[in-house]
Amino acid sequence: MLSDPGGELTTRAEHACCGGRVGFYSHASRALGLEARFAVFMPAGASMARRVPVIHLLAGLTCTEETFLIKSNVIRFAARHGIALVATDTSPRGAGVSGEDDAYDLGTGAGFYLDATRAPWDAHYRMGTYVGDELPHLTERLFALDGSRRGIMGHSMGGHGALVHALRAPQKWKSVSAFAPIVHPAIVPWGEKAFSTYLGADRTTWAAHDATLLLKAGHMHPTTILIDQGEADQFLHDQLRPDLFRDAATSVGQALDLRLHAGYDHSYWFIQSFIEDHVRHHAAILTGTPA
Numbered sequence: 001m002l003s004d005p006g007g008e009l010t011t012r013a014e015h016a017c018c019g020g021r022v023g024f025y026s027h028a029s030r031a032l033g034l035e036a037r038f039a040v041f042m043p044a045g046a047s048m049a050r051r052v053p054v055i056h057l058l059a060g061l062t063c064t065e066e067t068f069l070i071k072s073n074v075i076r077f078a079a080r081h082g083i084a085l086v087a088t089d090t091s092p093r094g095a096g097v098s099g100e101d102d103a104y105d106l107g108t109g110a111g112f113y114l115d116a117t118r119a120p121w122d123a124h125y126r127m128g129t130y131v132g133d134e135l136p137h138l139t140e141r142l143f144a145l146d147g148s149r150r151g152i153m154g155h156s157m158g159g160h161g162a163l164v165h166a167l168r169a170p171q172k173w174k175s176v177s178a179f180a181p182i183v184h185p186a187i188v189p190w191g192e193k194a195f196s197t198y199l200g201a202d203r204t205t206w207a208a209h210d211a212t213l214l215l216k217a218g219h220m221h222p223t224t225i226l227i228d229q230g231e232a233d234q235f236l237h238d239q240l241r242p243d244l245f246r247d248a249a250t251s252v253g254q255a256l257d258l259r260l261h262a263g264y265d266h267s268y269w270f271i272q273s274f275i276e277d278h279v280r281h282h283a284a285i286l287t288g289t290p291a
């Protein structure tokens, strides 16, 4: 299933799971200039002669490449649909930037899936290029993945990443969904802190990394965007604001299925409750099976 003749990957662990195989790897990332970790789930039956669709998973603040796979129960449903999963880490590790480990919402574990343009962050904080180019190309060379059937899904900071990457490159990401995404980072505390640090004070440069502003600027996705949001989410009103994304989607005609769920919070218990629907959403687009 893994074909790595050049020895590009270090295998940290591999396990049989749900009839397929989940593996945890590290490699020398060109985009990040550091060793980076990621994980791949390959369903049963995949081979280089029979490549399978893939969903990339972007986790939120403080997470690693393990979190989404372990806590969301996504593998069980991906296996049923014959879909592979690629899970990235949430930031470079060990970049050596002063203060990068001081707060949970900046630096380590908080890369925001963008390329920093401001020194000293710009040397290694390049998760935009990593997620958008390097990781898909690397995994599609070494695993039996069909890059023409590639989707993206994320949670919170990862939901922001999924929406931004899909809206900026819909030809690359054929399906998109998010759990409790930060939809308008340019106007909420998490986003303002990250963007001013990674991109600088000029807010005009922030728009390319904000899903709501991208919609308003004419970026659309050709498929329906699925978003689930818990109404008891502790971050809903201060950080997430799905209402703003819904208003922008309505005004530009972007198809959006925004589902609000009473009683659910921001946790992986919430994600676990609706993950089956998200995999089905991606499968309908990537494999043509009815949703």
Ligand SMILES: N[C@@H](CCC(=O)N[C@@H](CSC=O)C(=O)NCC(=O)O)C(=O)O
Pocket: 059, 060, 061, 062, 063, 067, 071, 104, 155, 156, 157, 158, 266, 267, 268
């Ligand atoms: N510890 C922080 C909150 C961190 C947090 O809630 N992280 C979320 C993602 S939030 C947006 O990106 C998460 O997924 N955590 C991992 C988990 O296992 O739940 C605080 O002190 O508030």
